[in-house]
Amino acid sequence: MELRSVEELMGLLHACRGARDTPGGGGRPVDVHEHALRTAALLRRSHPADKELQVAGLVHGIGLLLGRGDGAGHAALAADAVRPLLGERVSRLVRLQKHGGPLTPAEAAAFESDPLAGDAVSLRQADEAAEVAGLDAGVLEDWRTVLELVAARHARLETVD
Template sequence: MELRGVEELMDLLHACRGARDTACLGGTPVDLHDHALQTAALLRRSRPADKELQVAGLVHVVGRLLRPGEPTGHAGLAADAVRSLLGERVSGLVRLHREDRPHEPAPVGPARDGPFTEDALILRQADESARTAGLDAGVLEDWRTVLTLVSARHARLGAVD
């Protein structure tokens, strides 16, 4: 599945509300909607200028909705879904943040020599920290403008290539 616009992505993110997952830690199930918002909020605090990293934190959960009940492959599915809308960097970060090694994403493809590796590790750390029930991380609507900006920037850069 390839997302065609910010509205479609927002709808998918809204659909995460109430979907629960134990993702990798095997602990208490977390609401994917809350988890996405918490991950993005943690990244906004630690890297305020890096909108693509923040957006990667927000959208990294969508693969679980696209293939519910499947234990693996969610990061790749989410990465593929957002690539044409949000660009190669966001897609690469989403894909790399969930590699098999527990604390170090294994670089593959264009990221092998490092352009996404450090940021993917930062995303993974935020992902693992964003599991606090009841933490106020804002509302999804707060991210519409950021998603639109990242999408528009990608569209402009893609047109130049």
């Protein structure tokens, strides 16, 4: 599935309400919708100018609704779905969020050499911090303008290339 409009993405994000996931393969299940809002809100606080990073936090969990698989599979599904609408950077950040065991030395070296490694670590930290309930993260509609901004920026860049 490829998302082509903010409306499609908003619909999918709304559909996450009530879906449960167990982050990192263990621990207490969390509501995917609430978790996405909390992750994005934490990134908004820690990286207020980086709208793409915030949006990656908002959409990183949608792969759970897109198909079967493990954390890496869900991350790949979500990354592929958002790429046409939100661009390569958001897609790559989402893909780097695959849950799994420890990295092999080769995987660790590849990650550390990735230019997005620092942003991916920030996203992972927000993702883990968002597992705690009680953070007032607002409502999904609060993110519509940010999603439209990132989508419009990506569309302009596609037109220039």
